[in-house]
Amino acid sequence: MDPAVKPSSMAEAVMLTSGASGRVNALLSLRFLRRLLLLLNAVLLFVLFPFRWRPGLPPCPGPAARDDRREGSRKSGAGAVVVRVPAAMVPRRQREQEAAARRAAAVRRVLAAREEGRRGRDFSLFVTARGETLFTQSWAPDTVKTRGVLILMHGLNEHSGRYDHFAKKLNDNGFKVYAMDWIGHGGSDGLHGYVQSLDYAVSDLKAFLEKVLAENSGFPCFFFGHSTGAAIVLKAVLDPKVEACIEGVVLTSPAIRVQPSHPLVLVLAPVFSLIIPRYQFTTAYNNGPPVFRDPEALRLKYSDPLVFTGSIRMTTGYEILQLSTYLQQNLNRVDVPFLVLHGTTDTVTDPEGSRRLYEEASSMDKSIKLYKGFLHDLLIEPERDEVMEDIIGWLNSRL
Numbered sequence: 001m002d003p004a005v006k007p008s009s010m011a012e013a014v015m016l017t018s019g020a021s022g023r024v025n026a027l028l029s030l031r032f033l034r035r036l037l038l039l040l041n042a043v044l045l046f047v048l049f050p051f052r053w054r055p056g057l058p059p060c061p062g063p064a065a066r067d068d069r070r071e072g073s074r075k076s077g078a079g080a081v082v083v084r085v086p087a088a089m090v091p092r093r094q095r096e097q098e099a100a101a102r103r104a105a106a107v108r109r110v111l112a113a114r115e116e117g118r119r120g121r122d123f124s125l126f127v128t129a130r131g132e133t134l135f136t137q138s139w140a141p142d143t144v145k146t147r148g149v150l151i152l153m154h155g156l157n158e159h160s161g162r163y164d165h166f167a168k169k170l171n172d173n174g175f176k177v178y179a180m181d182w183i184g185h186g187g188s189d190g191l192h193g194y195v196q197s198l199d200y201a202v203s204d205l206k207a208f209l210e211k212v213l214a215e216n217s218g219f220p221c222f223f224f225g226h227s228t229g230a231a232i233v234l235k236a237v238l239d240p241k242v243e244a245c246i247e248g249v250v251l252t253s254p255a256i257r258v259q260p261s262h263p264l265v266l267v268l269a270p271v272f273s274l275i276i277p278r279y280q281f282t283t284a285y286n287n288g289p290p291v292f293r294d295p296e297a298l299r300l301k302y303s304d305p306l307v308f309t310g311s312i313r314m315t316t317g318y319e320i321l322q323l324s325t326y327l328q329q330n331l332n333r334v335d336v337p338f339l340v341l342h343g344t345t346d347t348v349t350d351p352e353g354s355r356r357l358y359e360e361a362s363s364m365d366k367s368i369k370l371y372k373g374f375l376h377d378l379l380i381e382p383e384r385d386e387v388m389e390d391i392i393g394w395l396n397s398r399l
Contacts, residue, residue, distance in 0.1 A: 099189050102306055106135050106187030109161055118142070120171060126180065126211065128204050135187030136160075136208065139167035139177040147174035147399055148247075150222045151212055153205060153229030154179065155253075155377075156320070157193055157308040159186025162301075166379050169388050173396065176219075178212050180204065182232070184316075186306050193308035194278055198319040201232045206242055213245060220247040222395060227349060227376065230254035231323050234357075237336045248337040248365070248398050250391050252378045253346055256331070257353030258324040269318040277315035291348060291376040301380075324353075331357050337365035339394045341387065343374030367394065 106123070113121040120140035125133050137160055140146070150170060154160050160179030167177040182201040184190035195201065213221060223246055225233030230251040237243050272279065292298065302309050334357065342354040351370060358368040369390060371378065378387045 095191050096189075098192065102192065103133075103135050103187035105306060106137075106159070106161060106181070110137055113164075126204075126208060128183075128200070128207065130200065132183060132189040134183065134189065134204060134208075135181045137179055139164075139171050141171040141174055141176060144172065144174050146176050146219065148220045148222065148395065149176050149178065149212060149216045150224055150395070151205075151209060152177055152179040153201075153223070153225040153233050154181070154185070155227030155229050156255075156316070157185070157312075158301075159306045161186065161306065162304075163379065165384075166388060169392065170395075173392050175222075175395065176216065178208070180208050182229075185308070191278065193310055193316065194313045195316045195319055196277070198228070198232060198235075198323050202235050205232060205236050206239065209236075209242065209245060220399060221245060222247055222398075223249045224251075224391075225249070225254070226252045226379070228255045228320055228323075231256065231320075231327060234327055234334065235323065238330060238333050243336050246336055248339070248395070250394065251338060251340045251354075251357075252387075253342055253349050253376050254340060254354060254357065255320060255324055255349045256327050256357055257350035258320055269314070269321060273315040273318040277313070279314045280311040292380040293375060294380060294382055297380045328353070328356070331360040332362055334361035335363050337363055337398065339367045339369075339391065341369050341371070341378055341390065343371050343376060343378060343381070345373055346376045348376040 103125075110121055110123040120142045121137070122140070123135065123137040126136045127133055152160060152163055152167070154162065159181050163177075163179060167179070170177050181188040182195070182204060184192060184194045184196075209221070223233045223237065225231070231254055233249060233251065234254065234256070237246060237249060301307055338357075338361070340354045340357055342349075342351040344351055354368060354370070358366055371381075371383070371387070374381050374383070378384070381387065
């Protein structure tokens with residue numbers, strides 16, 4: 001799909017004829033099509049919310065979170081107006097410059113860590129088969145011997161650098177960590193927050209796996225994925241060639257069961273993803289549903305320029321729905337050892353999807369843990385240390 005494609009010019013009205021029946025006035029004119037698009041757009045704005053599982057309204061934010069929002073409003077200026085410009089109107093050159101600026105910021109963070117004495121921190125640029133450049137980084141143990149390798153896939157709209165604290169914990173236990181910012185995210189190429197196809201992310205992960213294995217021959221290799229990243233990992237390990245290279249998979253809050261807010265979305269999403277693929281539809285919540293309970297972590301997330309904080313883009317949301325549907329239809333094909341973790345009050349991805357994975361997967365080695373009262377980002381929750389210990393304990397038992 002070429003995002004630069006424009007509709008060809010057409011006459012104001014098209015006349016149709018049929019034999020001797022005479023002329024028939026055209027039913028579809030350019031003006032009519034424009035009006036129809038406006039009508040469909042109004043319907044879209046009325047029925048669409050972010051693609052997320054929502055059993056009900058999320059809990060109200062605590063006083064600290066409300067203070068954060070008020071503080072953000074003061075910084076933005078009273079009465080500030082936010083104007084959303086369709087991505088197609090942004091020149092390609094400008095988008096490339098924006099991606100380059102994000103990449104430079106990601107590189108600076110790695111270099112700053114190295115200057116602080118973390119010599120095991122490094123980065124590299126990975127070129128995909130499509131010719132796009134992805135930002136990747138790694139964390140190597142400094143004081144302990146390497147015993148295994150883990151490849152990390154971040155979630156939607158975030159980036160691999162948000163897992164720095166988790167990578168350091170893994171390093172302390174002898175795991176070298178590799179991570180990739182998938183297309184449209186973090187320091188990688190692409191319009192920020194836009195994913196033309198999640199199959200691109202799956203194929204990029206497979207290619208990245210080959211590179212990591214070539215650099216770490218003889219070490220057991222594991223996958224870790226969060227949310228949509230976990231869904232990408234799951235689809236990748238359905239490939240027998242990938243499964244044969246992986247010792248096990250850890251999944252947090254996997255996007256297996258993601259339902260649209262209205263049944264009409266399933267009908268409209270395929271159409272609108274073709275017509276206006278980069279379109280962002282406004283959500284009921286400025287920053288989306290709550291994903292963790294730490295107000296300071298919330299402030300840091302939404303002040304991070306490498307995190308996409310805008311509304312979800314049309315094609316990106318549709319791709320998540322498609323991947324979620326595919327996984328639900330193929331859970332019985334999952335045969336790799338795995339640990340799946342989920343918060344019981346997650347309002348972004350349904351914990352029932354993790355239960356179904358555990359029950360239907362063919363794996364003989366599978367484990368599940370549900371954390372009562374936890375939200376979506378388990379590794380950012382106040383009890384993050386407990387979650388990391390559970391993950392590392394599972395990994396250690398398979399070395």
